[in-house]
Amino acid sequence: MGCICVKPAAPEPRASPGFRFSVESGSGKYADSSFKNTSGFLEFEKGLGEESERYHSRELRKLKKGSNNEKGSMSMRLGFSRRIVEAEQTAAGWPSWLSTVAGEAVQGWIPLKADCFEKLEKIGQGTYSTVFRAREVETGKMVALKKIRFDNFQPESIRFMAREIIILRRLDHPNILKLEGIITSRLSSNIYLVFEYMEHDLAGLISCPNVKFTDAQVKCYMKQLLLGVEHCHLHGIIHRDIKVSNILVNNEGILKLGDFGLANMASSKQLTSRVVTLWYRPPELLMGSTNYGVSVDLWSVGCVFAELLIRKPLLKGRTEVEQLHKIFKLCGSPSDEYWKMYKIPRVAIFKPQHTYESSLLEKCKGLTSAAVSLIGTFLSIEPCKRGTASLALMSEYFTMLPHACEPSSLPKYLPNKEIDAKHREEARRKRRPRIRESDAAKVPVRVGKALQEQGNYRKPLPKEELQNSTCHTLGNMPNGTNEKREQHNPSLDTLSRTSDMTGISQGQGALSGPIMQVMSSSNFSSVKKRKDDPILKRSCSRSSSRNQVSALDQSSIVLEPSSKGQNGISMSVLQCLGDGHSLPHNSFDISRDLTMDLNQMGELDLMGCEGVKSGVEFSGPIMMRSHNIEEHLQRNESHIRQAVRRTRLGRPRGM
Numbered sequence: 001m002g003c004i005c006v007k008p009a010a011p012e013p014r015a016s017p018g019f020r021f022s023v024e025s026g027s028g029k030y031a032d033s034s035f036k037n038t039s040g041f042l043e044f045e046k047g048l049g050e051e052s053e054r055y056h057s058r059e060l061r062k063l064k065k066g067s068n069n070e071k072g073s074m075s076m077r078l079g080f081s082r083r084i085v086e087a088e089q090t091a092a093g094w095p096s097w098l099s100t101v102a103g104e105a106v107q108g109w110i111p112l113k114a115d116c117f118e119k120l121e122k123i124g125q126g127t128y129s130t131v132f133r134a135r136e137v138e139t140g141k142m143v144a145l146k147k148i149r150f151d152n153f154q155p156e157s158i159r160f161m162a163r164e165i166i167i168l169r170r171l172d173h174p175n176i177l178k179l180e181g182i183i184t185s186r187l188s189s190n191i192y193l194v195f196e197y198m199e200h201d202l203a204g205l206i207s208c209p210n211v212k213f214t215d216a217q218v219k220c221y222m223k224q225l226l227l228g229v230e231h232c233h234l235h236g237i238i239h240r241d242i243k244v245s246n247i248l249v250n251n252e253g254i255l256k257l258g259d260f261g262l263a264n265m266a267s268s269k270q271l272t273s274r275v276v277t278l279w280y281r282p283p284e285l286l287m288g289s290t291n292y293g294v295s296v297d298l299w300s301v302g303c304v305f306a307e308l309l310i311r312k313p314l315l316k317g318r319t320e321v322e323q324l325h326k327i328f329k330l331c332g333s334p335s336d337e338y339w340k341m342y343k344i345p346r347v348a349i350f351k352p353q354h355t356y357e358s359s360l361l362e363k364c365k366g367l368t369s370a371a372v373s374l375i376g377t378f379l380s381i382e383p384c385k386r387g388t389a390s391l392a393l394m395s396e397y398f399t400m401l402p403h404a405c406e407p408s409s410l411p412k413y414l415p416n417k418e419i420d421a422k423h424r425e426e427a428r429r430k431r432r433p434r435i436r437e438s439d440a441a442k443v444p445v446r447v448g449k450a451l452q453e454q455g456n457y458r459k460p461l462p463k464e465e466l467q468n469s470t471c472h473t474l475g476n477m478p479n480g481t482n483e484k485r486e487q488h489n490p491s492l493d494t495l496s497r498t499s500d501m502t503g504i505s506q507g508q509g510a511l512s513g514p515i516m517q518v519m520s521s522s523n524f525s526s527v528k529k530r531k532d533d534p535i536l537k538r539s540c541s542r543s544s545s546r547n548q549v550s551a552l553d554q555s556s557i558v559l560e561p562s563s564k565g566q567n568g569i570s571m572s573v574l575q576c577l578g579d580g581h582s583l584p585h586n587s588f589d590i591s592r593d594l595t596m597d598l599n600q601m602g603e604l605d606l607m608g609c610e611g612v613k614s615g616v617e618f619s620g621p622i623m624m625r626s627h628n629i630e631e632h633l634q635r636n637e638s639h640i641r642q643a644v645r646r647t648r649l650g651r652p653r654g655m
């Protein structure tokens with residue numbers, strides 16, 4: 001990054017060598033163009049790290065000398081030493097709420113200044129963040145700024161946010177999105193992570209009807225994805241949220257795995273099962289396992305792989321129960337040995353009474369046997385049978401012809417991300433008639449949710465967005481027509497995680513109107529409208545899609561053994577809006593608390609020290625009890641069909 005304008009506002013405390021180093025770095029050696037590339041950061045980090053380490057060893061030696069026999073005094077001095085580091089970081093420009101709680105995340109780095117960037121349009125909206133495209137003023141280089149949503153008054157929330165930074169700093173691989181810097185300041189309560197700008201994500205590309213992938217291209221994407229995943233796993237990191245919208249691609253055809261917001265170290269410690277977006281979540285997590293490893297990522301990789309080939313999500317469950325049911329129907333129900341071997345508590349809850357044969361071959365009709373076989377390996381119900389990323393890279397799929405193409409030979413597309421797909425979907429919906437209010441009121445809550453997931457309750461887009469929300473391909477595409485097509489609603493990815501993990505819609509207010517509408521309080525460089533910028537032109541009338549979560553999304557689902565099941569999974573589903581029910585836990589975290597908020601998440605899953613709550617609480621009355629999941633799902637389907645029929649009947653003539 002070219003713009004490292006670090007001028008510490010505080011006077012230099014002479015006593016601290018670490019601090020002196022920061023000042024020199026900021027104003028001299030590192031304030032020039034040596035910061036233009038990513039490695040500049042690493043060099044800087046290394047330099048400061050060594051200096052800081054030397055300083056700490058000196059401090060420790062001094063401390064040891066003076067108080068060998070006095071433990072209390074030692075810890076007091078260590079506390080003192082920590083305070084010195086905090087003071088250094090504050091003087092370097094880091095906010096004190098960060099250096100006090102999670103100083104290790106920024107150790108050796110100096111913050112970037114907001115006014116070194118021109119914040120442009122919003123390009124991504126996640127559960128925990130909003131992502132903007134921005135231009136680095138000095139170099140003109142495009143970057144992505146990820147504004148993380150967290151509460152800087154809550155240490156747990158800060159640590160949760162800092163974990164993403166710590167993990168990103170540990171990873172260095174061409175197929176992993178590189179964190180280039182952090183924008184904040186001493187008085188700021190915000191943090192922006194600065195990443196290289198990537199034109200696309202796989203969700204955007206897959207949803208675009210005129211983007212077609214050849215076998216060699218899918219192989220090229222899969223190879224890069226597996227190399228990135230392999231790097232994480234070799235470093236003991238589980239990503240825990242691999243899905244198409246977190247896989248970014250640039251116009252050079254390079255794929256990078258992004259969004260390490262849920263990543264954690266693989267360890268023998270218990271981990272929370274409330275991770276991975278529903279459609280990409282492996283069965284062991286759906287059954288509440290807290291003792292899992294990197295193989296959870298391989299399940300998600302399998303889902304992504306299939307989605308690239310069949311161009312739609314493979315397992316689109318609407319609830320955890322339905323997701324598990326769909327998995328068993330696709331992969332076949334597990335053997336009796338499985339239930340015994342994995343010691344799944346309350347087997348009766350999860351074990352389907354009906355035995356399903358695998359239907360994977362049928363679902364993947366038309367794909368090569370090598371591809372189906374690899375998908376089948378990734379989608380093994382037993383985690384240990386999923387292999388590893390390295391093994392997958394050596395599988396027949398990659399050795400047989402056609403080989404993976406070169407990334408540089410991939411077609412160049414106009415920017416296409418999940419948010420663009422959402423806009424297209426909303427535009428498409430707007431052209432469809434909407435449900436009359438009277439009909440909507442009659443729709444039962446659950447049906448309401450299903451319809452909402454299909455997008456029928458979304459606010460229509462302004463007219464200009466309709467014109468702008470089509471797919472564009474640059475150059476190499478055989479036809480550049482802006483056709484539209486039915487596509488899945490990617491917002492459900494977010495919805496499911498929102499509902500599963502936070503229980504509240506955390507979508508940010510829409511940034512409607514011209515893209516230059518940067519928050520007035522922002523310190524970013526003011527941006528003039530650039531009429532000549534085609535990308536800006538294309539996106540300037542876009543508004544963000546706000547995540548809308550229905551009442552049911554905020555509800556909780558508890559699984560209980562049913563007295564008697566018929567076909568399918570013998571589960572009874574209590575749909576709760578919660579009510580102080582608590583369930584015992586063991587190594588399988590069977591409670592499915594969908595109302596947990598970020599702070600609770602922090603308690604469970606922070607900085608590699610995850611734990612499991614001893615019980616889970618629900619608030620609100622129990623709404624409904626169903627004794628059989630099949631029956632329950634069928635009822636839902638029929639409600640949906642009825643509602644859709646009603647919508648059609650209510651359609652004004654001529655539409």
Ligand SMILES: Nc1ncnc2c1ncn2[C@@H]1O[C@H](COP(=O)(O)OP(=O)(O)OP(=O)(O)O)[C@@H](O)[C@H]1O
Binds near residue numbers: 418
């Ligand atoms: N470096 C980047 N360049 C371009 N677009 C990006 C970049 N990073 C993220 N995005 C876009 O922003 C979206 C959201 O980013 P990200 O997944 O990191 O946020 P999140 O809050 O963790 O999201 P989620 O809730 O989906 O996990 C991505 O799907 C992608 O489309």
